[in-house]
Amino acid sequence: MLFTSYGFIAFIAILFVVYYIVPKKWQWPLLLMASGVFYWIADPRYLIFIFVTSLSAWGCGVLMARINDGQALYLKEHADTVTKDEKKALKAKNKKRKWHILLACLILNIGILAVTKYTDFVIDNINNAFHSGLHKVDLIIPMGISFYTFQTMSYIIDAYRGTVTPERNPFKLALFTSFFPQLVQGPINRYGDLSKTLYEPHRFSEKVFSMGLMRILWGYFKKVVVADRMITAVTMLVSDTDTYTGAYVFVAMFFYAFELYCDFTGGIDITIGIAQALGITMKENFNLPYFSKDIKEYWNRWHISMGSWFTDYIFYPLSVSPRMLKLSKWSREHLGKVIGKRVTVYLAAFIVWFTTGLWHGAAWNFIVWGLMNFVVIMISQELAPLYSKFHKKFGFKGKSWYTVFEIIRTIFLMSLIRMFDCYRNVPMTFKMVGTMFTRFRLKIFTDGSLLKLGLTKYDYIVLAVALIVILSVSIFKYNRGEVRTKLYEKPWLWYGAMSALFIVIIVFGAYGIGYDSTQFIYNQF
Amino acid sequence: MTKKRAFIIVFYLVLTVAVLWFVQRLVMPKYQYGIVEGAMAAEYYEADEPHEVIFVGDCEVYEAISPVTLYEEYGISSYIRGSAQQLVWQSYYLLEDALRYETPKVVVFNVLALKYDEPQSETYNRMTIDGMRLSPSKIGIIEESMTPDEKMIEYIFPILRYHSRWSELDQDDWDYLWDRDRVTHNGYYMRVDIKPEAEFPEPPLLTDYSLGDNAMYWLGRMADLCAENDIELVLIKSPIKFPFWYDQWDQQVSAFARSRGLTYINFIDARDDMGLDMTRDTYDAGLHLNLTGAEKFARYLGAILDESYDLTDYREVPEVAAEWEDICEAYHAMAAAQYQELIEYGYLRNWGSAAVEMGRP
Numbered sequence: 001m002l003f004t005s006y007g008f009i010a011f012i013a014i015l016f017v018v019y020y021i022v023p024k025k026w027q028w029p030l031l032l033m034a035s036g037v038f039y040w041i042a043d044p045r046y047l048i049f050i051f052v053t054s055l056s057a058w059g060c061g062v063l064m065a066r067i068n069d070g071q072a073l074y075l076k077e078h079a080d081t082v083t084k085d086e087k088k089a090l091k092a093k094n095k096k097r098k099w100h101i102l103l104a105c106l107i108l109n110i111g112i113l114a115v116t117k118y119t120d121f122v123i124d125n126i127n128n129a130f131h132s133g134l135h136k137v138d139l140i141i142p143m144g145i146s147f148y149t150f151q152t153m154s155y156i157i158d159a160y161r162g163t164v165t166p167e168r169n170p171f172k173l174a175l176f177t178s179f180f181p182q183l184v185q186g187p188i189n190r191y192g193d194l195s196k197t198l199y200e201p202h203r204f205s206e207k208v209f210s211m212g213l214m215r216i217l218w219g220y221f222k223k224v225v226v227a228d229r230m231i232t233a234v235t236m237l238v239s240d241t242d243t244y245t246g247a248y249v250f251v252a253m254f255f256y257a258f259e260l261y262c263d264f265t266g267g268i269d270i271t272i273g274i275a276q277a278l279g280i281t282m283k284e285n286f287n288l289p290y291f292s293k294d295i296k297e298y299w300n301r302w303h304i305s306m307g308s309w310f311t312d313y314i315f316y317p318l319s320v321s322p323r324m325l326k327l328s329k330w331s332r333e334h335l336g337k338v339i340g341k342r343v344t345v346y347l348a349a350f351i352v353w354f355t356t357g358l359w360h361g362a363a364w365n366f367i368v369w370g371l372m373n374f375v376v377i378m379i380s381q382e383l384a385p386l387y388s389k390f391h392k393k394f395g396f397k398g399k400s401w402y403t404v405f406e407i408i409r410t411i412f413l414m415s416l417i418r419m420f421d422c423y424r425n426v427p428m429t430f431k432m433v434g435t436m437f438t439r440f441r442l443k444i445f446t447d448g449s450l451l452k453l454g455l456t457k458y459d460y461i462v463l464a465v466a467l468i469v470i471l472s473v474s475i476f477k478y479n480r481g482e483v484r485t486k487l488y489e490k491p492w493l494w495y496g497a498m499s500a501l502f503i504v505i506i507v508f509g510a511y512g513i514g515y516d517s518t519q520f521i522y523n524q525f
Numbered sequence: 526m527t528k529k530r531a532f533i534i535v536f537y538l539v540l541t542v543a544v545l546w547f548v549q550r551l552v553m554p555k556y557q558y559g560i561v562e563g564a565m566a567a568e569y570y571e572a573d574e575p576h577e578v579i580f581v582g583d584c585e586v587y588e589a590i591s592p593v594t595l596y597e598e599y600g601i602s603s604y605i606r607g608s609a610q611q612l613v614w615q616s617y618y619l620l621e622d623a624l625r626y627e628t629p630k631v632v633v634f635n636v637l638a639l640k641y642d643e644p645q646s647e648t649y650n651r652m653t654i655d656g657m658r659l660s661p662s663k664i665g666i667i668e669e670s671m672t673p674d675e676k677m678i679e680y681i682f683p684i685l686r687y688h689s690r691w692s693e694l695d696q697d698d699w700d701y702l703w704d705r706d707r708v709t710h711n712g713y714y715m716r717v718d719i720k721p722e723a724e725f726p727e728p729p730l731l732t733d734y735s736l737g738d739n740a741m742y743w744l745g746r747m748a749d750l751c752a753e754n755d756i757e758l759v760l761i762k763s764p765i766k767f768p769f770w771y772d773q774w775d776q777q778v779s780a781f782a783r784s785r786g787l788t789y790i791n792f793i794d795a796r797d798d799m800g801l802d803m804t805r806d807t808y809d810a811g812l813h814l815n816l817t818g819a820e821k822f823a824r825y826l827g828a829i830l831d832e833s834y835d836l837t838d839y840r841e842v843p844e845v846a847a848e849w850e851d852i853c854e855a856y857h858a859m860a861a862a863q864y865q866e867l868i869e870y871g872y873l874r875n876w877g878s879a880a881v882e883m884g885r886p
Contacts, residue, residue, distance in 0.1 A: 006678050006685075206526040458692035491530050495537040503544055507552075507688050513647060513674050 024201030202279030212277025219269030567656030582635030600838030605712025642737025722811030
């Protein structure tokens, strides 16, 4: 069920009504049922996978809780007799037991993810490397498996770390894993955050509901009016690499940058909006990423839940792991302080970006995309002192024109790296980017060539107006905070904006026959 | 929630619905020139006179039979509920829809559509269905007619289908926003130009000459519907040779008619008897009849209907005759205008599928 399908809109409309009618204690079980239906409609077989993930996480969590309880009880009962060393030994023993449970859970779930998503990729690479003729297995890839696996793993790791209390109710945990709005494209929620409002009873509040509704409409506006309109041109530009070279690649790069932005942030707006309309709070996944002044800042603002997941569950644990510490010590001794201190940081960052790329897709273009991010971030980090000197000398930093320059530079850089995602082929991406510098013809911007990309002049007008609206809202948010919060105080404006947004989506949306109904780009991850 | 907020919500809800309703009217195709078939279904609801004969079918009825001739010659009050490539189930539901307003004595169904066993094209579906008023019949026709890409909701709220026409709007969309001109004469689509019948290619051999189960099922439903309402169902095959009407198909329809006690008349062999001259009575090389052809066929068919069924001579019913007077006047006026154009330009400038491209005065 696509977010943009009539079926889905009817589904959430019915859910909203039923959710606020049923007794409050039935609200979360209703959401679990709705999530099951949502997943079942997508493909009933998917349910098996998400059931295994939920059950294993719940089981492991309960086992850990029992160990914790047992330990607490033992220490309480033997408070007078147990020595400090015994206490330490008991804790170490239990930690090891919990570690084994965690490991089993991780292996099972990461294993499912790896097998379903990456088997064919591995077979492909074996065939290419050894010229063997292994057949692909073509396994089904459950919808949103990367998202819900990561989300569930964060729960079990947090339970192991003791930062969350394991959930005893298997159905509640199943809801955390399968809450349907987040299944399509995230965000990757943390149990500690989501559980605060997911299971709570919610009374209907006009403010909360209309805030959610506005967020949903804003998401549809970005997805249906902008992203799904732009995809026509992007598809044309990247599918005919003989014709669309040079300046066309430049156009494709920026079109894809804005298409992806509107597609992904639009989808997340819909997700968070649905949750909000149900009274459930999800953490933000974006914070004006295209206002970033450098790539590091960009990654703090784009797909925040994924970035923080990799930081919390891969980068930090890896950096402080005994082997890394050993390596750090060794490298400082043998390579000197300057290089030595960087070795482990770079290695951990390399692994993070490699896995980030791999998480996005079972293909080399995603891995190279991840590593390109790593390279650029490392280079900019190394050059930071130089930049600092430069800024000090010329006094550019902080000036508005320079800030704009930094923002444009970051957008350009990120869009350039994203070409690996766009063309989905590493050598082809290098070739096409190369033509941008060798065959750039400005003429295509004036001779009507852009009107032959499946977009009419009216489409360009709609896109221009829509992007100006999105930019204005973003600037407002950057300077003065959420537009929605301010607008809500003025009910005539608030409901007028909602009405206008709805009409604009209906009239100017790129949907229905004549348009390809397109899945969200991040749904494939 | 305060009363003020509640008022604002209601205000904007009403406003939103009103704006969308207006935009829907604006973006829906008007079918006033060129391909006018899309306007036919809606015109039925504007007819005030009663109809004792209702024709259902495709272009082999709405371009082949003149209801005005039936009235002028026999006093038969009739209406054609036809549209382009109207499939059997569409004829069924259009008839069912008509029965919500009146119960005719005779229903005449042209059997050519039996060759289609499944939904064919969204374009034709739209022309047949969009003009219908919302009713269970409309829901039924949509359900049966949708091709895989189509959605029920886009028929119920056509703005969801036509919204992208905002960039193609022209003066006609504004001119015909509220009122539309009638494009037919009780469902009859008039053309007076002439293009003699050409030689048709040999009929292609088929692997299976059976009429489809689905098509025959809906023919059966139509027979049942007529029986339930005490209506005589007459099956006809218009005197048009192309598209081919195979003997095998003819035999199956004959057998069906026999089994249900219905009348079935194939008029292809009666072309000479009715005086059809296909060098003059067709406007597109024999695919459809022109005005003279439609009048000849109507005269011939009218005689059969008049003899076989107890039909009222509405020329003698003043209030109905008054309605028909207007219909006949509009009919003859359009015929005169079309003939005048033929004399003036040598071709039809304001009528026919090329009318939009050619421009209007």
